[in-house]
Amino acid sequence: MTTNKASALALALCLSFFAAGCKKKVPAPAPPAAPPKVAAPTPKPVVARPIVKFFTAEPSTIERGQASSLKWEVTGAETASINQGLGVIGTAAAGGATPAVISGNRSVFPSNTTTYTLTASNSGGTVSEAVTVNVTTPPPAAKATPTPSPRATFGEVIARELHDALFDFDKSDIREDARNSLTQNSDKLKTIFRDYPNGTVTIEGHADERGSAEYNLGLGDRRAIAAKEFLVQLGVSADRLRTLSYGKERPQCTDNSETCWQKNRRAHFTGQ
């Protein structure tokens, strides 16, 4: 496949060079006519080779799966074709007096970079013209950029890098999984606070909908404070951490299920 492609490319390059060369040098003048002596032999009509007025690909660079449009106009050809399986694109009517015009367009969907060669011929000869459609591969989807862009705001970095700490019903104890989340958060916070010397993090305490609003407000407060105390014990600067309880006033989901309730029993981090 690769060698095929390479050879096709080489051929195309050759041909295009040849075609270009022709254009520059034509017309090759007929040898100077000898002084007419007697009646000349019946003149044989001189047939000019076809002319490729244009052969383009728009756009010339596409992502895999997108289309490029080939357009062409050829005059004076008896027959014209494009390789890569596109085949004959036109033939002149037999015995046509005026030079025939073959024009048209076609959409192509190459999956790799492909060179298309248009070949036009008549009794006077053959000309070729080539265009190349470059195909790029799209980046794999949903792959987060590994390093924070220096242009991200503090709030964006906090939202992206820090994870919620989750709690049991009616409890503000730091569970094993919350311990892991908070430990990771503390490592990240130390770096982030160095990169953003003016940012402050708010630890929001939330509760599920089942308790009373009043008790949940106290419980949310307790959860935020427990998360803060844990981070401070791991060496995160206390004066850059604020707590804010929402109780059950700002749930992130409202389904009547344990999955949703667990999502809402959390300490959540925002950056200012």
Add this chain to the structure above:
Amino acid sequence: MKNIIFSLLTLAAVAPVQAFAQQRPDIIGVIMGSQKAVIAVPDMRGAGRASGLMDIVNGTLFRDLEDAAVFKMAPKSMYPTRVPQQPQEFRKPLQYDPANRNAAPWLQDWSDPPVNSDYLAFGYAAEQDNQIVLFGWLFNVRQPEVAAAHVLGKIYFGPIDETGARKVAHEFAADILKQFGVESLAGSKVYFVSNRSGSKEIWSMDYDGASQKQITSYKSISTMPSVSPDGSRIAFTSWAMGQPQILVHSLETLRRIPFLNPRAGTNQNASYTADGKQIAFSSSASGFSQIYMANADGSGVRRLSNSRAVEVEPKINPKTGNEIVFVSGRGGGSPQVYSMNSDGADVQRLTTGEGQATNPSWNPQGTHIAFAWTRGYDPGNFNIFVMDVNTREYVQLTSGTGRNENPVWAPDGKHIVFSSDRGGRGQIWTMLADGTQLRQLTSAGINEKPAWSK
């Protein structure tokens, strides 16, 4: 009829022998009183432009009297066809004949079967000088003569529109109730939280759901209102300044009044002492929400409870001023209702430890609390309970119909306002303290956290 004028404290001792209490041998009889007078309230007619307002006049009067829970309403279908509009129409017959339809109205029309009423409220309305004028009388129909039957006769004036129609009816009802030693709820207000404007704000309405008005507009979260006993100030919890803090507004100017919050992530659940000079609240200044007390402007803060648990919703006994009920998760358990002295001593758990118990509220007599409890239900499915704080006997008023929360007593000590999502969304409801006479007061948006003020 003097026994209608009762005292809860004295009744507490004799309640078990009262007829009503025998039906429900519990604390409800103590709260609701016993025998009730029967009253007939036939629809009054109106002249001129007043005639178009009589539905409102009659509806408001009937409801005020029924809601007061001091009467048994005589069933309207039993009323006689000859309804007097004024006392002069009564004519004592030589021989009373209930079948004689041509006879003039007489007292026995109402006191005899099938009406069996003790009292008759009647009258008529007219238009006079661009005003609605209501002529209202209350007769004791058990008396043998018109002169003796006359209990009350009064004239009421109001603008000739719906507001005026409600006003004259409320005033007539209040005068009737006063004869039985009962303060009408008609002038009282219910404050509550509604999200109908797009964010949770404090609203007010009449006790029957009329004239709903927005009080705050912080466009944040403002909730948990508590009104000072004189009705001049309202304290609530708001995120308007960032963290949840206590804000106080004047109900006269609707402007904010300074309140000094302690330095804490959360200050909430303000509630006033009976004299309005102190506020109890909960604050997380120590790292745990705990119970605090301060002057009404937030100065002179002192901590009352001391635990490593979430403690919220302190409510000071309005009669003694000494006992505080509150909600605590101490002992690592689910929240329960506790009581303590106002100096923080003598902490006792009032509820059994089952389920979650929250939202305690004292009745005006300081003998009972209403509260929300999940006892017998899944977490979150609260029902309204009432407890005698001395004996710790309790009774369940609602059952299994959605979340029923934040019960608060009416000034009359017989009604309870609460929130319930039994209709799908949280709305404000009232009921009698025996669980009957349910009325829905709100319907726009989601409504919660009611507070009843005189």
